[in-house]
Amino acid sequence: MRIDIVSLFPEFVEQCAGFGVTGRARERGLLDLHGWNPRDWAEGNYRKVDDRTFGGGPGMVMLVEPLRRCLAALRQADPLPPRVVYLSPQGRPLDQARVRELAALPRLALLCGRYEGVDERLVQAEVDEEISIGDYVLSGGELAAAVVVDAVARLQEGALNDAGSASQDSFEDGLLDCPHYSHPVEHAYGTVPEVLRSGNHAAIARWRRQQALGRTWQRRPDLLAGRVLSKADQALLDEWRREQGR
């Protein structure tokens, strides 16, 4: 997968993706990152990329023309047409289902705005979709872009050593993940649940599913709203709630 980052600080996003799973995905050629800086396509001595917003009020807007030229160059750099994603608080909230869809694309271009954002004409002419990583405002879209890069990189085939682990993630089937334990078995903070050391894989799978259902019900009831659980899942959740005295 190729990802092009359009940003006044492209190296920031590239560095975020230089560690761990994402760094390894790049070394393995599973992910190809390219940074593009609109300032390189801005005119004049000051290479102006932003200006005041029409209509008055505070804040600056990124200018349409340097971005248009930058995107034209990016499109020419590879025959694969990119899906152009603009990171903004006005975008569609990112979730794991959308991450999986993005991870399946051959090429993404992530547009990172600074200041109050980008001239709307550029958005309308060039952007395929706006995505928000949450309902809060950052100083720039770069951290949001780094989140998208990380989330899609780890889903690239071969990125995770234990391929199964992506499928065991939280949200994989719309549920939160079960709790995890490792050594030592006995600790001042508690003991590892017996079932996990039983070697009974059916019982372990049942316990994990029940924990995922219970935690989701308890912490994120919104994820269960409007969802019809299977009879088996409903029975597991009911039992979990009884055991919790809930």
Ligand SMILES: NC(=O)c1ccc(NCc2cccc(O)c2)nc1
């Ligand atoms: N929640 C997010 O994904 C997110 C994304 C970007 C951002 N800042 C740059 C920006 C970009 C566009 C408009 C704008 O008002 C601010 N802040 C938060």
